[in-house]
Amino acid sequence: TTLLHSLVVMLPVSILSGILFTLTGQAIHDENGSDTKSAGYLTLFNTGGAMLGALIAGFVLLPMCGIEDSFLLLSAGYALIAALTLRLDVGYSRLPRAVLTTAGALLVILVTLFPRGYVDNALFLSVSDASPDSNTRVVAIREGITDTIMYAQYEWMGHPLYHRLITNSHSMSGTTPEAWQYMKQYVYLPAAIHPKLEKACLISYGCGVTGKALTDHAELKQIDIVDISQDILDLNDVVYPNPEDQPLRDPRVRVFIEDGRFYLLTTDQQYDLITSE
Numbered sequence: 001t002t003l004l005h006s007l008v009v010m011l012p013v014s015i016l017s018g019i020l021f022t023l024t025g026q027a028i029h030d031e032n033g034s035d036t037k038s039a040g041y042l043t044l045f046n047t048g049g050a051m052l053g054a055l056i057a058g059f060v061l062l063p064m065c066g067i068e069d070s071f072l073l074l075s076a077g078y079a080l081i082a083a084l085t086l087r088l089d090v091g092y093s094r095l096p097r098a099v100l101t102t103a104g105a106l107l108v109i110l111v112t113l114f115p116r117g118y119v120d121n122a123l124f125l126s127v128s129d130a131s132p133d134s135n136t137r138v139v140a141i142r143e144g145i146t147d148t149i150m151y152a153q154y155e156w157m158g159h160p161l162y163h164r165l166i167t168n169s170h171s172m173s174g175t176t177p178e179a180w181q182y183m184k185q186y187v188y189l190p191a192a193i194h195p196k197l198e199k200a201c202l203i204s205y206g207c208g209v210t211g212k213a214l215t216d217h218a219e220l221k222q223i224d225i226v227d228i229s230q231d232i233l234d235l236n237d238v239v240y241p242n243p244e245d246q247p248l249r250d251p252r253v254r255v256f257i258e259d260g261r262f263y264l265l266t267t268d269q270q271y272d273l274i275t276s277e
């Protein structure tokens with residue numbers, strides 16, 4: 001599979017990229033006539049573009065637009081660059097009208113036939129731990145800076161049975177009956193042993209099953225939740241659509257977006273219960 005992906009996807013891109021790099025260097029040299037300046041300009045803009053591209057793609061395009069819309073925007077950018085290059089350098093008059101018409105028509109066809117929704121509805125499920133079937137429906141997707149999060153909802157006769165939280169293609173948590181049983185024991189068992197639980201710290205929120213068990217414990221006066229992903233917390237309304245049931249809206253809850261181990265090493269808080277999974 002890896003070899004096929006390299007041949008079909010990466011090989012054409014690599015060949016075209018190498019050709020473009022060479023032609024760009026030749027064009028710069030033809031304009032200024034200096035080998036040193038040409039190499040300097042080419043290296044400067046190639047390296048700068050790679051650096052800015054990684055930052056813009058990772059911190060702007062992906063969180064704001066997602067993979068699909070980012071592809072469309074990048075494609076539009078390539079088309080715009082091609083048009084400007086033709087106008088400023090080669091000139092429309094040097095190319096046959098049939099070539100320009102065919103290129104424009106091909107661009108319109110590709111944009112029209114772009115499989116919108118494929119990434120959300122098929123690709124994410126197919127590469128994740130949740131097998132796509134007639135009883136599975138993707139109800140929430142967020143492509144963030146640190147992770148790609150997906151909630152898959154399993155239904156029976158049109159009614160939701162349970163959810164599965166899939167982070168970066170791996171099933172990290174869920175709300176199956178078995179999950180509810182053992183995750184709540186992270187609170188129920190300490191509560192049965194400890195004489196008086198007042199302050200608790202939950203590291204790694206997941207679907208909020210353990211968080212819900214904490215907020216259901218009336219004796220707790222302070223509940224600190226530590227998670228490395230703000231996006232996971234923002235999507236938890238999928239599991240708890242009723243605000244009254246949402247653990248994160250409990251007035252005793254404080255949220256810290258931080259690595260759990262680092263938080264425990266730096267905080268001066270003392271807890272009766274620290275639970276982590």
